Amino acid sequence: MQLDQDITTITEGKTKILVPKAAIESKVPPMDVAFFNPRAKLSRDFSIIAYSAFIKKFHGPKTFLDSMSGVGARGLRVANEIKEIEHVYVNDLNPTALELGKKSAEINNLQNYTASEEETCRFLSSFSRKGMRAAIVDIDPFGSPTRHLDCGIRATVHGGILSVTATDLQVLHGLFNDACRKKYYGTPIKTHYADEIAIRLILGCIHLIAARLDVEATPVFVENNMHYYRVYVRILNKSDTRDMMGFISHCRSCGNREIGKERKELCDICSGTMIAAGPLWIGSLFEKEFLKDMLEDIPNHTVDKKCAKTIQRCILESEMPGCYYTLDELAEMRKKSPASLEKSITILQKNGYASSPTSFNPTGFRTDCKINKILELFSSQIPYPRQM
Numbered sequence: 001m002q003l004d005q006d007i008t009t010i011t012e013g014k015t016k017i018l019v020p021k022a023a024i025e026s027k028v029p030p031m032d033v034a035f036f037n038p039r040a041k042l043s044r045d046f047s048i049i050a051y052s053a054f055i056k057k058f059h060g061p062k063t064f065l066d067s068m069s070g071v072g073a074r075g076l077r078v079a080n081e082i083k084e085i086e087h088v089y090v091n092d093l094n095p096t097a098l099e100l101g102k103k104s105a106e107i108n109n110l111q112n113y114t115a116s117e118e119e120t121c122r123f124l125s126s127f128s129r130k131g132m133r134a135a136i137v138d139i140d141p142f143g144s145p146t147r148h149l150d151c152g153i154r155a156t157v158h159g160g161i162l163s164v165t166a167t168d169l170q171v172l173h174g175l176f177n178d179a180c181r182k183k184y185y186g187t188p189i190k191t192h193y194a195d196e197i198a199i200r201l202i203l204g205c206i207h208l209i210a211a212r213l214d215v216e217a218t219p220v221f222v223e224n225n226m227h228y229y230r231v232y233v234r235i236l237n238k239s240d241t242r243d244m245m246g247f248i249s250h251c252r253s254c255g256n257r258e259i260g261k262e263r264k265e266l267c268d269i270c271s272g273t274m275i276a277a278g279p280l281w282i283g284s285l286f287e288k289e290f291l292k293d294m295l296e297d298i299p300n301h302t303v304d305k306k307c308a309k310t311i312q313r314c315i316l317e318s319e320m321p322g323c324y325y326t327l328d329e330l331a332e333m334r335k336k337s338p339a340s341l342e343k344s345i346t347i348l349q350k351n352g353y354a355s356s357p358t359s360f361n362p363t364g365f366r367t368d369c370k371i372n373k374i375l376e377l378f379s380s381q382i383p384y385p386r387q388m
C-alpha cells in the first residue's frame with residue numbers, strides 16, 4: 001500500500017485516525033487492505049460513553065483490550081478520549097491495519113497504546129491469568145462473536161466489562177436456524193421485535209458460556225442498528241446461581257407474546273398455537289444506574305447527538321417488560337394507520353398500564369398491557385384514525 005496516496009486522516013470524536021481512502025469512498029468498506037467502517041462511528045461513540053462511565057467508578061487495572069482492532073479506531077479513541085484509561089492493547093491479524101493504528105497513535109501523541117499481531121483468542125488468553133485481566137474487553141468480529149466468547153470472558157477482570165458485537169444478522173433473524181442453534185444455543189422467530197430476540201440470543205449464549213466458566217455475566221447496556229447488535233455485560237468471577245434462560249412464546253393469530261422460563265403451547269387470549277424463540281436470556285437488558293452514569297457523562301465527550309436520545313429511551317425502558325410492540329405491527333392488525341408513539345403511550349398510561357418508548361425501534365413501545373386490551377384501548381381512544 002502506498003501510504004500517502006491510499007491513506008487519509010479522519011477525525012472521529014476527538015481522535016485523528018489514519019484510514020484507507022477506499023473505506024471512506026466506497027459504500028461497503030473493503031476488508032482487504034485494512035478494515036475501517038465509518039458507519040460504525042455511532043457504535044464507537046456509545047463505547048466511549050459506556051467505557052468512560054464505567055471506568056470512573058472502577059477500582060482496579062484501567063486497561064482496555066481491543067481484540068479485533070482493524071485500524072484501531074475504537075482503541076485509539078479509548079486511549080485518547082477517556083483520560084482515566086491507563087493502557088490500551090490493540091490486536092489484529094492484519095499487519096497493515098496495525099501499522100496504521102501505530103501511526104495514528106503517534107499523531108495523537110499516545111504513549112498508552114500497544115499493538116500486537118495475534119489470533120484473537122491467543123491474544124485474549126495472554127491476558128487471562130490473575131493479575132493480567134483487563135477492565136474492559138472488546139470483541140468486534142466480522143459476523144458471529146461466539147467462537148471468541150470463552151477467551152473474552154476469561155480475559156475480563158472481576159467487575160469488568162465485556163463488550164461484544166454481532167453482525168451475523170441472517171443467522172440471528174431466523175434465516176438459518178440450525179446455524180443459530182449451533183452458535184447461540186437457541187433459535188429466533190420472525191416477529192416485529194426480532195431485534196430484541198437477537199439481542200437476547202446473544203446474551204443467552206454469553207450467560208451460558210460464562211456460567212460454564214463459573215462466571216456471572218449481566219447486561220448493563222445493549223444497542224443495535226441496521227447492521228449490528230452490540231451488548232455490554234458486567235463480568236463477576238463467581239458462580240452464577242441464577243437461571244436466566246427461557247423462551248419468548250408468540251401467537252401468530254392474535255399477536256400475544258410472553259417471556260418466561262417455560263415455552264407456552266397455547267395462547268391465553270385466543271387459544272391459538274404459539275411458536276417460541278429460545279432458549280434465550282429472559283433477564284433485564286439494562287442496568288438503570290449504569291445508564292444514568294452514561295447520560296451524565298455525555299457532556300465530557302464529542303459524540304453524536306443521537307447517543308443522549310437513545311440512552312434516555314434505554315432509561316425509560318430499563319424496568320419495563322420484554323417484547324416491545326411497534327406502531328407498524330398495530331397498524332397492520334387494525335388495518336389503520338397508526339397514532340403517534342407519544343399518543344399511544346399516553347393512552348396506555350392513562351388507563352393504568354406501564355408504558356415507555358424503546359431504544360430498539362423509533363416507533364416501538366413497551367407495556368404491561370396485553371395485545372387484546374391494547375387494541376381495545378386504541379380503538380376506543382383513537383376514534384378517527386386515517387384509513388390506510
Ligand SMILES: C[S@@+](CC[C@H](N)C(=O)[O-])C[C@H]1O[C@@H](n2cnc3c(N)ncnc32)[C@H](O)[C@@H]1O
Pocket residue numbers: 034035036037040044067068069070071072073074091092093094097118119120121140141142
Ligand atoms: C469488524 S473489524 C474490526 C473493526 C474495529 N473494531 C473498528 O471499530 O473499526 C474485524 C477485524 O478483526 C480482524 N480479525 C478477524 N479475525 C481475526 C482473528 N481470528 N484474530 C485476530 N483478528 C481477526 C480483521 O482483520 C478485522 O480487522
Ligand SMILES: [Zn+2]
Pocket residue numbers: 251252253254255256267268269270271272
Ligand atoms: Zn393468540
